[in-house]
Every structure is written in structure tokens, then in C-alpha cells.
Amino acid sequence: MIRKTIAFFFAINAGLCFAQTSIKNPFELIAPIVLNEYIQPQKQETTEAHEINLQGLGSGAQEVKKAEEAVNLNLTPLEEEEVVKTYISLFPQIIDSHIVHNIIGHEDFCSLQDLQKLNVLSGTASDKTHSLKHIFPTKTQAGAICKTLILGHPTSNKKTLLQRQQEIRFFLKHPEIRVKLQEQLDVIAKNERIFLNYFKAFSPIEERELNSYYFNAKFLKPINKSPKTLEAYHLSIRALTMLGFVPVQIWQRLSTEIARTYQETGSFPQIFTHLPEIMHNTCKKGFLDLLHQHNPRTNGLKKIESTDGRAFSIAATGKEHTSWGDIALGAEYQLTEGHTPSNQIKRVGIRALSQLFGIIPAAYLDAGTAQLAYQTIQENKRFASILKNFHTKLHATAKIVQAYREIYTLIEGSPLQHDGLLEEFMLFRDNSFNQMVETLEQNKWINRPFSFISNWGQILATNQQLETYKAQIAQPLYEIGLLDTIAATATVIDQTTASSLPISFASYENSEQPSLVALKFWNPLVTTHKAVLNSIELLPEKAHGLLFTGPNGSGKSTNTKGIIFNIILSQTLGIAFAQEFKIAPYTKLFAAFNEQEDVAQDLSSFMAEKMRIDALCRTIEKLRPDERVFVFMDEAVKGTVEEAAGEIILDTCLKLAKQPQAHALVITHTQAPTQAEQLTNGIFKNYFVEVLEPRINEFIRTFVLKEGAAQWWFSSPETRKAFIKFLSNEEEMKIAAA
Numbered sequence: 001m002i003r004k005t006i007a008f009f010f011a012i013n014a015g016l017c018f019a020q021t022s023i024k025n026p027f028e029l030i031a032p033i034v035l036n037e038y039i040q041p042q043k044q045e046t047t048e049a050h051e052i053n054l055q056g057l058g059s060g061a062q063e064v065k066k067a068e069e070a071v072n073l074n075l076t077p078l079e080e081e082e083v084v085k086t087y088i089s090l091f092p093q094i095i096d097s098h099i100v101h102n103i104i105g106h107e108d109f110c111s112l113q114d115l116q117k118l119n120v121l122s123g124t125a126s127d128k129t130h131s132l133k134h135i136f137p138t139k140t141q142a143g144a145i146c147k148t149l150i151l152g153h154p155t156s157n158k159k160t161l162l163q164r165q166q167e168i169r170f171f172l173k174h175p176e177i178r179v180k181l182q183e184q185l186d187v188i189a190k191n192e193r194i195f196l197n198y199f200k201a202f203s204p205i206e207e208r209e210l211n212s213y214y215f216n217a218k219f220l221k222p223i224n225k226s227p228k229t230l231e232a233y234h235l236s237i238r239a240l241t242m243l244g245f246v247p248v249q250i251w252q253r254l255s256t257e258i259a260r261t262y263q264e265t266g267s268f269p270q271i272f273t274h275l276p277e278i279m280h281n282t283c284k285k286g287f288l289d290l291l292h293q294h295n296p297r298t299n300g301l302k303k304i305e306s307t308d309g310r311a312f313s314i315a316a317t318g319k320e321h322t323s324w325g326d327i328a329l330g331a332e333y334q335l336t337e338g339h340t341p342s343n344q345i346k347r348v349g350i351r352a353l354s355q356l357f358g359i360i361p362a363a364y365l366d367a368g369t370a371q372l373a374y375q376t377i378q379e380n381k382r383f384a385s386i387l388k389n390f391h392t393k394l395h396a397t398a399k400i401v402q403a404y405r406e407i408y409t410l411i412e413g414s415p416l417q418h419d420g421l422l423e424e425f426m427l428f429r430d431n432s433f434n435q436m437v438e439t440l441e442q443n444k445w446i447n448r449p450f451s452f453i454s455n456w457g458q459i460l461a462t463n464q465q466l467e468t469y470k471a472q473i474a475q476p477l478y479e480i481g482l483l484d485t486i487a488a489t490a491t492v493i494d495q496t497t498a499s500s501l502p503i504s505f506a507s508y509e510n511s512e513q514p515s516l517v518a519l520k521f522w523n524p525l526v527t528t529h530k531a532v533l534n535s536i537e538l539l540p541e542k543a544h545g546l547l548f549t550g551p552n553g554s555g556k557s558t559n560t561k562g563i564i565f566n567i568i569l570s571q572t573l574g575i576a577f578a579q580e581f582k583i584a585p586y587t588k589l590f591a592a593f594n595e596q597e598d599v600a601q602d603l604s605s606f607m608a609e610k611m612r613i614d615a616l617c618r619t620i621e622k623l624r625p626d627e628r629v630f631v632f633m634d635e636a637v638k639g640t641v642e643e644a645a646g647e648i649i650l651d652t653c654l655k656l657a658k659q660p661q662a663h664a665l666v667i668t669h670t671q672a673p674t675q676a677e678q679l680t681n682g683i684f685k686n687y688f689v690e691v692l693e694p695r696i697n698e699f700i701r702t703f704v705l706k707e708g709a710a711q712w713w714f715s716s717p718e719t720r721k722a723f724i725k726f727l728s729n730e731e732e733m734k735i736a737a738a
Contacts, residue, residue, distance in 0.1 A: 109154040109571070110589040118561065118591065118632075119525065120568055121152055132565050135524055136488040139185040141192050142477040143484030150485060154571035156585035156628070158508045164486070165505050165574035170414055171490035177410050178487050184403040184410075185484050191396035192477075198393065198470040213386065213460060224464045231457030238380060390463040391450045397466055397473060398440040398447070404476055407483070439465070489573050499528045502579040506570035511584040513540040514628035514663045516567070521578035523562030532703040533579075534559055536687075538663045545657055545664040545684035547673055550710035551720070553727045555689040555703040556667045557634060563665060564589075564632060586630045586663070592616055593634035609637050613652055623661045631656060631664040646672030657683040674709040688713075697722040 116122040123130040138147050155161065171178040202210065213234070214224045223229050439462050440446060466473070496503040502520050509515045520533040538544045548556045566576040571585050592612045616631065623629060633652070637645040649668050653676040656664045664684075666673065676684035688710035692700040699722075712719060 112152055114591040115152055118564060136492055138484045138488045140189045140484050142481030146481030147485045150572045154568050156587045161574045167486045168489050171487050178490055180410055181487055184406045187403045188400050191399045194393055194396035195400055225461055227457030227461040230460045234456050387459050388450045390459045394462055395446050401437050401440050501528055501531055503577050506574055506576050506581045506583055509582055509584040513660055515539055515584040517582040518578050519580040521562055521566050523558050524577045534705040543682055543685040546687055547676055547684050548667045548687050549674055550688045550713050551669055551723055554691050555701055559705055560667055587627045588629040590616055591632045617655050620659050620662050627661055629662045631662055634667040642670050646670035649673040650676060653684050671714045699723055699726045
């Protein structure tokens with residue numbers, strides 16, 4: 001099936017260029033990103049454990065599917081999307097609590113649009129997993145949501161960041177606890193999708209079907225809590241229904257078939273495996289037997305006087321003991337055809353017709369009885385499917401609740417239990433909730449394969465309780481998501497350390513002006529064996545603007561994203577892929593790159609780029625003394641000639657240099673902006689990515705940052721042409737290899 005594509009649409013105009021993300025409900029903003037990650041990778045997943053769909057249920061024969069399809073517990077793509085959206089919508093219930101602020105801080109940092117374009121939250125068109133978010137292997141859907149929330153909302157709150165580091169250090173110090181935690185997270189991940197069906201919105205027909213299994217009158221609703229009452233009620237309904245509609249012959253045949261199956265298999269459980277087939281065949285054969293009761297047998301024709309011995313012989317030796325209506329009547333007409341006197345033909349024909357008219361109402365009466373019997377059996381099969389649906393969800397929920405207890409035991413009394421972080425686990429203090437949990441944990445039937453012959457009442461009553469407590473059971477999943485993200489971060493640190501590449505905890509400077517020192521940093525999206533270490537610094541008393549020059553394809557963007565990724569990681573998870581990373585946390589990140597034309601607004605690419613830059617400059621001019629911002633511009637002007645683009649970039653650099661509260665990283669392949677270093681007295685500093693030319697027209701990209709402008713690129717047109725040809729040949733070789 002075609003899955004609905006989910007994407008953000010942002011206006012490209014000056015008024016919205018730097019609109020801040022509202023913290024009132026960040027969950028709605030990250031929902032499309034989470035859905036894209038969570039649903040798309042599992043598009044082909046259809047395991048038996050995830051069969052949870054109540055589509056097509058109804059109370060009448062015309063409203064329901066066949067019983068074997070009535071409760072096929074499988075979420076369609078659109079249903080799955082709606083379930084996940086409903087799940088995410090639960091987050092705002094705790095939006096003002098300490099938990100959310102521990103996760104995402106208190107201020108807006110950057111637009112989600114920019115974070116997506118920077119591959120922080122979303123991958124590329126060719127590789128959806130090529131993003132910073134996918135580096136951290138969270139196991140649960142709650143972890144995916146929490147991870148997206150954290151990386152999508154960097155914070156300058158040092159207390160939050162230091163606490164995050166303490167949590168990660170705990171798992172680094174206690175790997176055995178991390179392993180046990182991740183085992184429980186695996187349990188939650190396997191059952192999470194099934195549990196989410198409690199939040200599925202049903203159609204009126206489905207609602208009516210599900211409600212029909214409970215007492216709905218207000219004064220009778222308390223009875224729904226009694227397993228014994230519910231079981232007795234449904235046993236009575238099933239028994240009365242079957243006894244009222246199913247003739248004795250069918251009961252006899254059913255008993256015979258069950259006995260025969262037991263003799264063949266020698267296994268009582270096998271009877272219930274084959275029961276649907278037995279019941280179907282019993283009904284089918286029973287209907288034919290009912291019709292046979294009203295069948296005129298051919299031996300009735302023996303008394304017909306005929307002068308034709310051959311004809312009499314046919315009638316007398318007809319299939320008198322086994323033939324049914326169509327055969328018998330055919331035999332009568334065959335007897336009379338051309339072999340009897342005309343008066344006998346008339347008499348036998350009338351007799352046959354009178355018997356036929358006698359068969360029709362009687363057969364239809366028995367056919368109606370058989371149809372009622374068939375509907376009754378189908379209804380029971382549908383009831384069994386409903387019970388199996390409930391049992392499956394109860395089993396999944398029981399596993400999740402058991403995992404909660406194990407996780408709480410693991411981390412109780414640890415540094416993770418700070419500031420009420422695990423407050424949602426306190427729902428275990430609720431007596432009525434604990435009774436329900438006790439039912440889930442102690443009833444062994446939940447962990448056994450579903451059986452239609454037992455636990456009707458327990459399944460129905462416990463499911464009703466789960467409908468009441470489902471939001472409370474979902475509540476700890478928010479904290480589970482945070483634990484999942486923290487444990488995943490600790491795992492990444494261990495793996496990176498094992499690869500001999502640097503990774504460290506960021507240190508935070510107390511400075512009113514922005515400050516950044518990154519020693520031996522690298523881009524974590526680069527394959528580890530290709531990673532190149534570089535260093536940069538932006539200090540108040542020194543340069544606070546970097547200008548990277550050189551051709552496209554030389555490695556400017558790779559290094560730039562390495563810097564931005566580490567800034568975001570240092571202000572979300574408290575880590576950096578660097579030997580040392582010191583930062584006075586930024587309060588904002590502004591980006592200007594990859595602007596697109598807007599035909600509807602009559603806005604060309606160049607005008608969109610120019611408006612973005614102008615809006616950026618106006619915003620920078622109005623910074624408060626307590627704000628520290630990082631500005632990133634990557635080929636911000638491409639919609640005009642190179643000379644004009646260079647002048648615009650240079651002018652922007654000069655404006656940024658006047659604002660001490662702003663750090664800037666500007667990427668360009670034009671030469672004019674390199675004058676900024678001289679014109680700003682070193683506030684802007686030139687860098688280029690080293691490209692070696694060991695032989696003429698042969699190049700080696702080192703990805704190493706060097707101080708100075710890319711003079712090798714600007715000074716020689718022949719070298720530029722040769723390098724562009726080199727890149728083209730490389731790309732062709734990649735395509736050929738693929």
C-alpha cells in the first residue's frame with residue numbers, strides 16, 4: 001500500500017525566516033519527523049505478533065467480514081500513522097512538567113526546518129538514515145520520539161546539560177546495568193506497537209461491535225469488572241444461541257467429527273486447532289442432510305404399473321437409498337419419457353411436480369435453519385477473534401508493565417532518579433492500578449497461547465480495566481524514551497572509543513560572549529576509517545568569524561557540519577566527537593543555505609536568498625546582551641552571477657563582524673569575501689580545505705583545514721577546470737561501481 005508522505009512546508013519570506021519554534025507544543029512539530037523515521041523503515045514488517053486490526057467488525061451479517069478476517073490484528077499504514085500520532089499527542093499532557101524541561105530545555109534554539117536541512121533530524125533523499133539522529137541506536141518508539149525532541153531542541157541551560165552528562169556517565173560506569181536496561185527496552189519495543197492499539201480510534205461499527213461484549217447500561221457497568229459474571233453471561237448467550245439455531249443432526253455430526261479428529265490426531269489440543277474447519281464442514285453437510293429429509297426416493301415408483309419391463313427395471317433399481325431431490329426427480333421423468341402410456345406419463349409427471357412443490361417450502365425452511373446455524377457459528381468465531389485480539393493486547397501490555405518494574409528496580413536509588421525524573425513510575429503507588437497490574441503479572445493465562453475454551457471473563461474484564469488505565473501505562477514511556485536515549489549515547493561513546501577516534505564530554509564556559517574551542521573534532525556521519533581530525537577556535541579576544549573558501553566537493557561542507565553537529569550535541573546530550581570541546585552555550589543558531597524559489601509568491605531563488613540574508617542581518621543587529629548566537633551560511637547566494645554573489649557575502653561578513661554576540665561560519669567558493677579578514681582586522685579568519693596535486697591534473701582531497709584563503713583555486717583557471725573534471729570522473733566511477 002502507498003504510505004502517506006509526511007513533510008513540513010515552510011514559507012520562504014523575511015517575516016518567517018527566523019520565526020522561533022513555539023515550545024507550547026513541540027511534539028506536534030516533531031510528529032512528522034518521528035513518523036517518517038518510525039513508520040517508513042518498518043514498511044514491510046508484517047509479523048504475527050503485530051497482527052492488530054479490528055477493521056470491518058459489525059453486529060450484522062452485512063457489516064462484518066468473514067469471521068476468519070474479522071479481527072485480523074494488523075495495522076494498515078494509515079491506521080499505524082494515526083496510532084502513532086495519537087501516541088505522540090499524549091506528550092502535551094506533561095508539557096509543563098519538569099520531565100519535558102529536562103528533555104528539551106526552556107528556550108528555542110533553531111527552526112526544525114534548518115535542523116532537517118542540516119541532516120540533524122532527517123537524512124538525505126537517497127539515504128533517510130544519513131542523519132545525526134540515526135547515530136544513536138535507540139530501541140523503542142518512545143526513544144525515537146525523545147531522541148528527536150532532544151536533538152530538535154538544543155538548550156543553553158548548563159544545569160540541564162551537566163545533569164545529562166551525569167546520567168550518561170552512570171551508564172558508562174555501570175555497563176552491566178545498561179545491558180539489563182536495554183534487554184528490557186527490547187521487550188518494550190517488541191510489544192509497544194501492539195499496546196498502542198489501545199489508542200486507536202474505531203469506527204462507529206467497530207465501537208458498536210466491541211461494546212456489545214459488555215454491559216453498557218450505567219447501573220450495570222460495574223458488572224464489567226467481574227470476570228465470573230462476564231464469563232457466565234457470554235457462556236449463556238453462546239449456549240442459547242447454539243441450542244436455538246442448530247438442529248440435533250448438526251450437534252450429532254459435530255460430536256462425531258470431533259471424536260474422529262481425536263482418534264486421528266491423538267491430541268486434544270489439535271481438536272481446537274481444527275475446530276473451525278470441523279464446524280464449517282458440519283454445517284455444509286448438515287444442510288445437505290436437511291434437504292435430503294424431504295427428498296422423494298425413487299423406490300416410490302415401484303408401484304407404478306407399466307407394460308414396459310425395461311422402464312420398470314430402471315425405476316426399481318434407481319439409487320433409492322442415496323439419491324437426493326434433483327437425481328430422484330430426474331429419474332421419474334426418465335421413467336416416463338417415451339416408455340409409458342400417455343395416461344401414466346401424465347399421472348407420474350403430476351406426482352413428481354407435487355412432490356417438488358412439497359420439497360421447496362420444507363427445504364427452504366431447513367435451509368433457513370442451516371443459515372442461522374452457520375451465522376451462529378460465524379458469530380462465535382468472530383467472538384473468538386475478538387477475545388484473541390484482547391488477549392494479544394493484554395499479553396503485550398503485561399510484558400511492558402513487567403519491563404517497567406525491572407527498569408525501576410535497576411535504576412532505583414541511582415543518579416538517574418533525580419529531581420523526580422522517574423515520577424511517572426510512581427503510578428505503582430495507586431492501589432487500583434496495582435490491582436490491575438497484579439492481574440497482568442500473576443495471571444499465567446496471559447502468557448499462554450490463546451484458548452477459546454477458557455478465561456473469557458478474565459480477558460474481557462482485564463481489557464476493560466486496560467481501557468481505563470491505558471494513559472497511565474503510557475505515561476512512563478516518556479521517561480523510558482529518555483533512558484533509551486541516554487543508554488544509546490553511552491553505547492555510542494563506548495563504540496567510538498573502541499574505534500580510537502576522539503569523543504568527549506563538552507565543558508561549559510561562563511562567558512557573556514560566545515566562546516568555542518574544538519580540538520581534533522570530526523564529523524560523526526563520516527565513516528570512521530575516513531574521519532579526519534581538525535581544530536578551530538572562536539574566542540572573544542580573537543576571531544569570532546570563520547570563512548571557508550574553495551571549490552564545491554573539496555570538503556568544506558563535511559567539516560562545517562562536523563562543527564555544527566558537535567555544537568548541537570554539546571547542547572543536547574552534553575557530548576562532542578572531539579578530543580576537547582569547550583563552549584559558552586549558544587542561545588540561538590541561525591542558518592542561511594539552500595533557499596528555493598517560490599513560484600506562488602513570485603519569488604526567485606536569488607530573491608529568496610537575499611531576503612533570508614537581510615532578515616538574518618536585521619535579527620543580529622537586535623541581539624540582547626545575554627544572547628549568544630551562531631550564524632551558519634553555506635553558499636548562501638547562488639541565484640546570481642559569481643561577482644555579485646561575492647559582494648553580497650562580503651557585505652554580510654562585515655555586518656556580522658560588528659556584533660560581538662555572534663559567531664559566524666561562512667562557506668563560499670567566491671574570492672571577494674576573503675577580504676573580510678583584512679577589512680575586519682582578523683575578526684573574520686580565512687580557512688580552506690587542503691587539496692593536494694601530486695601530479696598534474698591528479699588531486700587528493702585531504703579534508704584537512706588550513707589557515708588562509710584557497711589561493712590554489714582562485715589563482716589558476718586551468719587548475720579549476722582540471723579539478724572540476726576530476727570530480728566529474730570520480731562521480732562517474734561511483735555510478736559505474738553502483
